[in-house]
Amino acid sequence: MKKHNFSAGPCILPDEVLKKASDAIINFNNDNLSLIEISHRSKPFVNVIENARNLALELLGLENKGYDALFLQGGASSQFLMTAYNLLDKKAAYLNTGTWSSKAIKEASLFGDLVEVASSKKENFSYIPKKYEIPLDADYFHCTSNNTIYGTQMKSFPKTQVPLVCDMSSDIFSRQLNFSEFDLIYAGAQKNMGPAGTTLVVIKKNILGKVKRKIPSMLNYKTHIEKDSMFNTPSVFAVYVSMLTLEWLKKIGGISFIEKVNQKKSTLLYNEIDRNPLFSGIVNVEDRSHMNATFTIKNDSLAKKFDELWKEAGINGLNGHRSIGGYRASMYNALPLYSVQVLVDVMQELEKKA
Ligand SMILES: *Cc1c(COP(=O)(O)O)cnc(C)c1O
Numbered sequence: 360m361k362k363h364n365f366s367a368g369p370c371i372l373p374d375e376v377l378k379k380a381s382d383a384i385i386n387f388n389n390d391n392l393s394l395i396e397i398s399h400r401s402k403p404f405v406n407v408i409e410n411a412r413n414l415a416l417e418l419l420g421l422e423n424k425g426y427d428a429l430f431l432q433g434g435a436s437s438q439f440l441m442t443a444y445n446l447l448d449k450k451a452a453y454l455n456t457g458t459w460s461s462k463a464i465k466e467a468s469l470f471g472d473l474v475e476v477a478s479s480k481k482e483n484f485s486y487i488p489k490k491y492e493i494p495l496d497a498d499y500f501h502c503t504s505n506n507t508i509y510g511t512q513m514k515s516f517p518k519t520q521v522p523l524v525c526d527m528s529s530d531i532f533s534r535q536l537n538f539s540e541f542d543l544i545y546a547g548a549q550k551n552m553g554p555a556g557t558t559l560v561v562i563k564k565n566i567l568g569k570v571k572r573k574i575p576s577m578l579n580y581k582t583h584i585e586k587d588s589m590f591n592t593p594s595v596f597a598v599y600v601s602m603l604t605l606e607w608l609k610k611i612g613g614i615s616f617i618e619k620v621n622q623k624k625s626t627l628l629y630n631e632i633d634r635n636p637l638f639s640g641i642v643n644v645e646d647r648s649h650m651n652a653t654f655t656i657k658n659d660s661l662a663k664k665f666d667e668l669w670k671e672a673g674i675n676g677l678n679g680h681r682s683i684g685g686y687r688a689s690m691y692n693a694l695p696l697y698s699v700q701v702l703v704d705v706m707q708e709l710e711k712k713a
Contacts, residue, residue, distance in 0.1 A: 363698035366676030367507055367651060367689040368529070369549040376603040376693075383599060394599055399592050407595075408588055411602035415559055418605060418613055419538040429560040429583045430598045435528045435547035436462065438558060442501065442524050442543060443467035445580050448570045452476050452497040452521065456513070457484045457506035458682065459526060467501070470572075476500075483683070484509040486643035493519045498569070499542065505530035507550065508680040510653030510687060511646040516540060522566050530650045531559070532608060533692055534618045542566045548601050551650070551691045556597030608692065617692050624690045624699045625649040631703045635710055637661060641685060655685035661713055668705045677702075 364371040387394035388403045397404060412428040421428075431437070439462055443451065447470040455461055455478035467473055474497065477488035484506060493500045499522040505512045507529040516523065522542035531546040538544065542563045549555040562580055576582045582590050608617060629647060632638045632654045641653040656662050669677055679685040688702060 360673065362673045362675040363701050364675045364694065365688045365690070365698070365702070367550075367680070367687055368547075369555050370551060370689065370691045371693045372553065372600070372604060373607045373693045376600060376607055379603050380596075380600045384596075395596055399589065399595055404595060404599075405589075407599050407602050408593060411598055411605060412588065414602065414605040414609060415561065418532060418608060419544075419561065421538055421561060424539055424563075425565060426561055426563050427584045429562065429580070430557045430588045430593055430601070431560055431583060432557060432594055434555075435459070435526060435545055435558055438526070438545040438560065439463040439466035440469070441578050441580070442499075442545070443470040444572075444574055444578050445567060445570065446499050446522070446524065446543070447471040448498050450474065450494065450497050452493045452500045454478075454488065454491065454500070454502040455480060456487055456503050456511060457509050459507065459528070460501075460503045463501060463503070463526060471498075479511075484511065485641065487511050487513055487646045491517075493517060493521050495521065497521045499524045499566075501525070505648050505650050507651050507689075508682060508687075509642060510648045510651045511642050512648035512650065514646070522563075529689075529691075530648070532605075532614055532617070533621050533650055535614050548597055553601030553604050554597050556594040557601060559601070604693075620696060621649050621690065621692065624694065624696050625652060627696070627699050627703060628652050628688055628690070631706050635706050637710055637713060638706060641683065650690060652688045652690065653679060653683065653685060654688075655679075658713075661709065664712065665705075665709050668709055669702065672701050672705050674698075674702060674705070 383394040415428040416422045450472040451467055452474045453464045455475050464473060474494055476493055477491035479486050479488050501524045503526045524543045525541050527544050528547045529550040531551055533551055544561040546559045548557045567580055632640050637657055638654050639657055656665055677686050679687045
């Protein structure tokens with residue numbers, strides 16, 4: 360039986376997606392060729408990437424609104440610099456809510472003046488700063504919607520005239536937002552959309568063309584928009600599996616449906632973390648992430664027993680990030696509610712045995 364996969368990334372994917380993906384490796388499209396040995400310019404693959412780009416826009420409610428969806432390479436980490444390369448003329452504003460925000464700030468600072476509007480670093484990123492001002496002359500404001508490592512999530516986004524750029528790597532397609540408030544959204548596929556190897560960039564075309572510097576073709580969003588994400592060979596497998604996952608999401612009811620399931624999962628787990636005297640949550644309650652729940656065991660001497668129990672129950676990937684320790688349960692879209700119940704049962708079993 361498949362493990363209950365709470366891995367923070369690469370993430371769990373739906374069984375039917377894995378099955379279709381493995382079939383396509385042997386025989387794609389009944390053409391007696393593998394998906395990964397055909398030309399990316401062949402009609403069957405062009406259909407895949409077009410379908411993936413259209414599905415992304417459709418699920419986000421961004422069709423016919425001046426947006427383009429791109430499947431690029433280099434991970435979300437390349438977007439830290441690409442956003443700045445393409446958008447930062449003089450000054451940009453950043454909200455620092457964790458490791459990934461900090462990395463985005465470091466990269467962008469190579470391209471212009473950075474204003475860190477607020478940071479929760481002093482409190483080990485255990486909350487999302489709420490009161491801050493975005494300078495009106497900033498070229499854009501950058502934030503991280505979900506802090507995968509610390510387990511905090513932005514529940515609302517600032518209303519500002521400044522273009523909004525967001526790293527949604529670990530919660531894209533997990534909850535309804537007014538996505539048209541954002542001018543650029545990027546997300547590494549491997550958290551909530553597919554395997555590692557491709558990054559979705561959703562971009563409002565009219566924000567481009569405002570910086571004076573010359574931009575190398577590969578790092579220029581315009582290149583990829585003009586070439587329909589086919590300027591160079593795309594990560595065909597990662598794009599295909601992302602397409603299958605987006606098809607799956609559409610079929611089960613889209614973001615509005617999965618959001619309800621995700622709420623059920625996180626409520627089930629957080630209720631247990633708060634009820635069970637052996638555990639405590641790590642971050643500010645109102646900022647808790649519905650995707651990555653972080654918690655600790657109060658009495659260290661019980662950790663070994665707990666680790667044994669969850670491993671016996673077939674759970675995978677529950678260890679916290681090395682920078683904060685404790686536990687982290689990542690409950691991405693494809694994780695069934697049942698898996699969370701298994702974890703809760705293990706926490707209760709430990710309580711009985713302690
Ligand atoms: C994992 C992660 C990244 C880094 O993604 P890569 O694709 O490995 O570069 C960036 N931002 C967030 C929020 C993440 O969770």
